[in-house]
Amino acid sequence: MSGQEAAGQGVLGRLDELGASLSAYRGEMLQSIAETGVMLGNSLLAAVLLGLPMGTWMYLSRKNGPQPRTGVYALLNGYVNVVRSVPFLLFVVALIPFTRWMLGTSFGTTAASVPLAFVAVALYARWVEQTLLDVPRQTVELADSLGASTLQLVTRFLYPEARSGLVLSLTTVTISMVSYSTIMGVVGGGGVGDFAIRYGYQTYEYEVMYATILIMIVVVMAIQGLGTWTSRRIDRRLR
Amino acid sequence: MSGQEAAGQGVLGRLDELGASLSAYRGEMLQSIAETGVMLGNSLLAAVLLGLPMGTWMYLSRKNGPQPRTGVYALLNGYVNVVRSVPFLLFVVALIPFTRWMLGTSFGTTAASVPLAFVAVALYARWVEQTLLDVPRQTVELADSLGASTLQLVTRFLYPEARSGLVLSLTTVTISMVSYSTIMGVVGGGGVGDFAIRYGYQTYEYEVMYATILIMIVVVMAIQGLGTWTSRRIDRRLR
Amino acid sequence: MIELQQVTKSYRSRGTGRRGGEVHALRGIDLTIRDEEMFGVVGESGSGKSSLLRLINHLEAPTSGRVLVDGVDLARLSPRARRAQRRRIGMVFQQFNLLANKTAFDNVALPLRLQRRRERERVMQMLDFVNMADRAHQHPSLLSGGEKQRVAIARALVTDPGILLCDEPTSALDDHHTEEVMDILGQVRRELRTTIVLVSHELDVVKASCDRAAVLERGRLTAVTDVVAPPPREAYSSYAERAQRYLA
Amino acid sequence: MIELQQVTKSYRSRGTGRRGGEVHALRGIDLTIRDEEMFGVVGESGSGKSSLLRLINHLEAPTSGRVLVDGVDLARLSPRARRAQRRRIGMVFQQFNLLANKTAFDNVALPLRLQRRRERERVMQMLDFVNMADRAHQHPSLLSGGEKQRVAIARALVTDPGILLCDEPTSALDDHHTEEVMDILGQVRRELRTTIVLVSHELDVVKASCDRAAVLERGRLTAVTDVVAPPPREAYSSYAERAQRYLA
Amino acid sequence: ASDAGGSAGEAGETGEDTTIRVASHMTPMTDVVEVAADVAAEDGWTVELVQVNDNVQYNRLLADGEVDANFAQHEPYMEAFNAEHDAELQALAPIYDAKVGFYSRDYDDVAEVPDGAKVAIPNDASNEGRALAILDEHGLISLADGVGFEGRIADVEENPHDLEWVQVDLLNLSSAYEEDDVALVYNYPTYIARVGLTPEDAVLLEETVDQRFAIQLVSRAEDAESEKIQALERAMTSDEVRDFLVEEHSETLLPSF
Numbered sequence A, B: 001m002s003g004q005e006a007a008g009q010g011v012l013g014r015l016d017e018l019g020a021s022l023s024a025y026r027g028e029m030l031q032s033i034a035e036t037g038v039m040l041g042n043s044l045l046a047a048v049l050l051g052l053p054m055g056t057w058m059y060l061s062r063k064n065g066p067q068p069r070t071g072v073y074a075l076l077n078g079y080v081n082v083v084r085s086v087p088f089l090l091f092v093v094a095l096i097p098f099t100r101w102m103l104g105t106s107f108g109t110t111a112a113s114v115p116l117a118f119v120a121v122a123l124y125a126r127w128v129e130q131t132l133l134d135v136p137r138q139t140v141e142l143a144d145s146l147g148a149s150t151l152q153l154v155t156r157f158l159y160p161e162a163r164s165g166l167v168l169s170l171t172t173v174t175i176s177m178v179s180y181s182t183i184m185g186v187v188g189g190g191g192v193g194d195f196a197i198r199y200g201y202q203t204y205e206y207e208v209m210y211a212t213i214l215i216m217i218v219v220v221m222a223i224q225g226l227g228t229w230t231s232r233r234i235d236r237r238l239r
Numbered sequence C, D: 001m002i003e004l005q006q007v008t009k010s011y012r013s014r015g016t017g018r019r020g021g022e023v024h025a026l027r028g029i030d031l032t033i034r035d036e037e038m039f040g041v042v043g044e045s046g047s048g049k050s051s052l053l054r055l056i057n058h059l060e061a062p063t064s065g066r067v068l069v070d071g072v073d074l075a076r077l078s079p080r081a082r083r084a085q086r087r088r089i090g091m092v093f094q095q096f097n098l099l100a101n102k103t104a105f106d107n108v109a110l111p112l113r114l115q116r117r118r119e120r121e122r123v124m125q126m127l128d129f130v131n132m133a134d135r136a137h138q139h140p141s142l143l144s145g146g147e148k149q150r151v152a153i154a155r156a157l158v159t160d161p162g163i164l165l166c167d168e169p170t171s172a173l174d175d176h177h178t179e180e181v182m183d184i185l186g187q188v189r190r191e192l193r194t195t196i197v198l199v200s201h202e203l204d205v206v207k208a209s210c211d212r213a214a215v216l217e218r219g220r221l222t223a224v225t226d227v228v229a230p231p232p233r234e235a236y237s238s239y240a241e242r243a244q245r246y247l248a
Numbered sequence E: 001a002s003d004a005g006g007s008a009g010e011a012g013e014t015g016e017d018t019t020i021r022v023a024s025h026m027t028p029m030t031d032v033v034e035v036a037a038d039v040a041a042e043d044g045w046t047v048e049l050v051q052v053n054d055n056v057q058y059n060r061l062l063a064d065g066e067v068d069a070n071f072a073q074h075e076p077y078m079e080a081f082n083a084e085h086d087a088e089l090q091a092l093a094p095i096y097d098a099k100v101g102f103y104s105r106d107y108d109d110v111a112e113v114p115d116g117a118k119v120a121i122p123n124d125a126s127n128e129g130r131a132l133a134i135l136d137e138h139g140l141i142s143l144a145d146g147v148g149f150e151g152r153i154a155d156v157e158e159n160p161h162d163l164e165w166v167q168v169d170l171l172n173l174s175s176a177y178e179e180d181d182v183a184l185v186y187n188y189p190t191y192i193a194r195v196g197l198t199p200e201d202a203v204l205l206e207e208t209v210d211q212r213f214a215i216q217l218v219s220r221a222e223d224a225e226s227e228k229i230q231a232l233e234r235a236m237t238s239d240e241v242r243d244f245l246v247e248e249h250s251e252t253l254l255p256s257f
């Protein structure tokens, strides 16, 4: 057997191996994708249900906002800054008692969503605040002149005008959450990132690791693409 | 001895303990702060030296930019997206051969700065692109009408007008880097985050952990405060 | 009827410490605007025109003195009652202030929605009044300046307010569009009998359509004049023709 | 001398697919602007005024036809030579386009810096010319509209260009500031013998200061008229006084 | 085969390089290295501790010649690394062993554990295999033939009690112990001590204590005989280290030398 043939076989062999190892892990990989989906879904739900009102409240209560309340603002702003600065791993561990109190368990994919949700809420709240600040002052003034209540100001004026920015920042938060969720294996959350680390990195199955990373890159780009597309579609500000 | 006295002693005892354990770790804590400083310093240097030109180039070469070049843009944009989506731990590991080739070693604080630098460059490049997009079109038009070269457009028009945004986004990148650097213990990078994880998570020295987290929160708030203050100071756009 | 009694308005200056201090935007203004009149407010930039207007619907509170609208002092109302009162005062802004993400129709429908009213008919009627019925489903970005301002006027009128406040409603417009908008305001006054307060620095505009006008100078009311209407303009078939005749 | 020979300019419309297509901003324009004259360009919104102006310093390239400045066709120059040529043509924008983070002085010094020239004297001289020497070290945010535009004019003139292009230099200004700016432009023309092309939709402004004017209508040149200057305005001590006299 | 490693070794022999770099992961391993460092210092060696916060990097560093030895793993784990990376790492001396086992808050005997109960095992490959092997040994599950200590959950062939797996980080297992419906929790003595337990309290202990899983001092095979590594080995197996282990960790660790 010549050296060339051996090399050729080597390459084929490696490809076969790659295929084999990937198909061997197909089930688990699909499961880990589902887990990431659950974690993202839950934390984004929290971002929308809690982060959006929280960011809106920050916008309203800040110093030059429509309804300045220094105390409220300091509190919310503090929350956002603290969640942003504590090392995420420690944050996850510190939350274990809380998660257990809330869900009855502190391990597994659902439980892993709790710390992710805290972070998603904080990040999205900050983005919402910033996005609303970009709405022209005149829009607030218009709402005032039409006798709108605070609730109406928010739902009828600010959100419709800021909607494309709100979608775009939710996209950014989603992508950050993909990256945060990588750590959630620590409390049994699973997910794609954890899969890549455990099945690829720790057991030296590099094909699995690279395949998984590729999937993540594709997923992130798809999320970004979808977000950008949606936000353009609903933006009528300039054509 | 009455129960009350015992309790009193208990509290005092714990305080003493806290003080003792903190002072016992003082040296290591200071060292870990220094390590974080080194990692931040290096990666921010990279962000400024490489991320700034890279983001500028993205701004210039994008579809409706002053000098559209689809290929260049796709390349730079791809880099940013990929670095953003690969789980950071795996990214660090994948870079080890490169780091060794570059620095002769792949562990320790300096080596840990390499993956951080890659991320910092990518994040800052994206921010720079976005910030420059906020400079009014008319400024570019003015530069054109005055016969400015591309270099002059960038240095005499875009940067001066965008400077407060550039500072603010460097601040945001810095804070992200604090959080990324937490992971660098993996390759022996040390740092405050790793310190907190080792002593808090791995050896249950909760006082040390909380003290460290407190330090991190303070540091992050200080960075944010400094960044916001500076960016306001150099912003003459509205008074 | 709108009455300003000894009204003063000062702002804390936006400057930093060194240049900080009070800006006296309005000083001791006494003024009565009658029902159903078109009342002009003219003055240089910074003379206090916008401040005066914004006091009327209480977007700003007076520093001292009282502002009465139909005998009611908005400063003394509860926030809720004040909102209700504001809904009876329409406002047209210099920069139109249309919501970019809503169609012309939805922009006009907005004040009704705030009162939980859904009156398609009424909205279309107003759009028809300002001659914009056929553009009802376009977003503002596709409309010209004059068209935008007409939509903004329809929006201000849709709740049938007794008073219409206009802050430089034409200064973002060219001559052509200015005429368009002023024609509509004239029509509002004739047909809907709305009291109109018109702030403008363009004397031509005020002269052409107001009954009376207040002249402000650095926060003080220097005069309230009865306006003498100018001779009607010649009718031209196009801007180009008019330009040519005017310049030569 | 500026010559436009059979110049056409069309844009791809910004709309999405459905509404896409060509917009013909200028169609077959032939025009000669003489040295040292003040030349007006008037027309409705969208008639192509700005496009015409931007062709002269080649901020836009013509779709067909030729634009010659002093006999040179900018379309045929290398980017480098074109930049050099552009530096000989000053431009004043409607929205001033001052750099917000630079002082008045630095804004005016900017064109010199681009040519690696550091001439404090020259800069102060220009600021003096527009009567802004005492505000040299203030940032634009502290200046009024008229003051900003004066700084912008100083900046356009500091390199001593043979041609000054002005795109609606007064439409962001009130009457008072408009006069201020137009006075300066008149002075530029008299003292520096600069060729000035003035785009405006305000007929008064063009009538008061131009020698000749082109009238555009939907991209076509409908006429080039010799402008007859109006009788000089009465001088008033203040805007308030003038307003009062004019309205009554 | 590493050049860097070779030159480091030679430097040691010529007496110029007296620094020994030892990679380690976390306590108590790092503490052991520090105790040994003091011992080696008496003979003029400087032991430099390289802390990495990860379970793969200490082997990478060693294989790449960036450190001289490491102390963080047991032999099977090292062999798995050798097999996958064509590395030639060699275990030099077992230093201590830990009695791993399963703990339960709610049950005193495995027999009481109901079918369908949750079992918490670590989520890193090496400990996962070890945990499953214990369950296999006690007949709670059976693993596919030949997987030995390297089984993954996917290798569980029979699971008669329908056990449900909960995989968490090694360091969170003691937290899982406090969980309401988790019946069995794998753990190391060091970590279970956090909830006040010792191996005495375990409901299942590893039976085949053949020192396979003793934590080993490891170096590159070609350096095993070098003066530097010999000195390190001496220090690591010194009385001082033994005393340290006995005094500080007698409840949880057994010296293996």
Ligand SMILES: Nc1ncnc2c1ncn2[C@@H]1O[C@H](COP(=O)(O)OP(=O)(O)OP(=O)(O)O)[C@@H](O)[C@H]1O
Pocket (backbone or CB within 6 Å): C011, C012, C013, C014, C023, C024, C025, C043, C044, C045, C046, C047, C048, C049, C050, C051, C052, C201
């Ligand atoms: N919110 C505010 N804070 C501080 N000063 C203000 C504020 N609003 C207005 N001013 C100041 O009050 C004075 C009057 O302002 P106002 O806007 O009423 O003038 P105006 O006649 O409408 O001018 P313009 O024609 O430029 O709109 C000005 O000096 C202005 O700078």
Ligand SMILES: Nc1ncnc2c1ncn2[C@@H]1O[C@H](COP(=O)(O)OP(=O)(O)OP(=O)(O)O)[C@@H](O)[C@H]1O
Pocket (backbone or CB within 6 Å): D011, D012, D013, D014, D023, D024, D025, D043, D044, D045, D046, D047, D048, D049, D050, D051, D052, D201
């Ligand atoms: N970059 C562009 N892309 C597409 N269409 C354009 C562009 N610039 C101008 N147009 C179109 O070309 C036509 C002429 O525009 P131009 O700006 O020259 O008009 P104008 O006379 O200056 O109008 P205005 O008084 O509103 O400034 C308009 O229909 C305009 O929509």
Ligand SMILES: [Mg+2]
Pocket (backbone or CB within 6 Å): C049, C050, C051
């Ligand atoms: Mg005003």
Ligand SMILES: [Mg+2]
Pocket (backbone or CB within 6 Å): D049, D050, D051
């Ligand atoms: Mg124009």
